[in-house]
Amino acid sequence: MQREDIGQQPAYALVDAGFGAAKDGLEVELFVNNVFDRLAENYRYTECAAAVCGAQAVYANVYKPRLIGLKFAQKF
16 A cells, blocks of 8 residues: 555644834735744655555655745835
């Protein structure tokens, strides 16, 4: 069975935060995505089933690393 080959995906929780302000049509926002910089696995996969291809590498798609940013906007 493929689940035994791939293994169980670990549980994870992600935290995003942001703070913004607006005045006279100008807006600014400070944001942080993935605050605690968790290496969370979105999913795991192999290229081929072990019954067909034998032992092989298991790949994992991970969530984006921490991102800190500043957004500016102006409304006309």
